[in-house]
Amino acid sequence: MSESAKWYVVHTYSGYENAVKTSIEKFVTGRGMEDMILRIEVPMETVTEVTDSGATKEVERKVFPGYVLIKMVMTDDTWHLVRNVRGVTGFVGSANKAIPLTEEEVLAMGMEKHEIVVRYNVGDHVKIVDGPLASFTGVVEEIEPEKNRVSVMVSMFGRETPVELELDQVEVQD
Known part of the structure; x- marks a missing residue:
């Protein structure tokens, strides 16, 4: 059942995200629905702020104030559980239909990472x-796993040309 789980965005009252x-976590545990509602996230980012005195301090800040992201299997039961939590104003979508995030949106937010195994090295x-x-x-010139990038020197039209590609766009030549 958990393979059909998708990420949904829930709108909340401002400041109620953590509550x-x-x-939701308490309701899920209490009703034994851990296989239906898998993850609940309030995306946070660390920001460096400059105070009036000129000092800097690091502060945790919500990336999407007023929203909570939930990976769940959408059923009538899970919809009602989430929808009836105090502080929730509804799912993001049209009318009473929650629209899941696309895989590209989830990856762009950094909610899930696809691990790419690199089987090649520089040279x-x-x-x-x-x-x-x-x-x-x-020939591999540079590998940047944190940026999902590999630089390859390709011979095109008799010239060596560096090409930037994603890690999964190349494989070791047989």
Whole structure:
């Protein structure tokens, strides 16, 4: 059942995000619905603020004030559980239909990470397997896993050209 779980956005009263998260977690545990509502997140970011005196301090701030993200299997029971929590004004969507986030939106928010196993190193000969340069081959110049980037030197039209690609767009050449 949990394979069909998707991320939904719940609108809350401003300042109630953490209370809503805690309440939903208690209801989920109390009703044994851990397999239906998998994660509840209030996305936070660390920001450096400059005070009046010129000093800097790091502060945790909500990325989306007034919203809570929930990974859940949408059923009548889960919809009612979340919708009836104090502080929740509704799901983001149209009328009474909650619309899940797309996979691209979830990845862009950093809610879930797809782990890419890199089986090549700098200096390896690789083949480009995706994108406009698919089937070209080249040599790995630089790998940046934190940015999901690899730089490959490709020979095009008799010239060596550096190409920036995503990590999963290349594989070791046989």
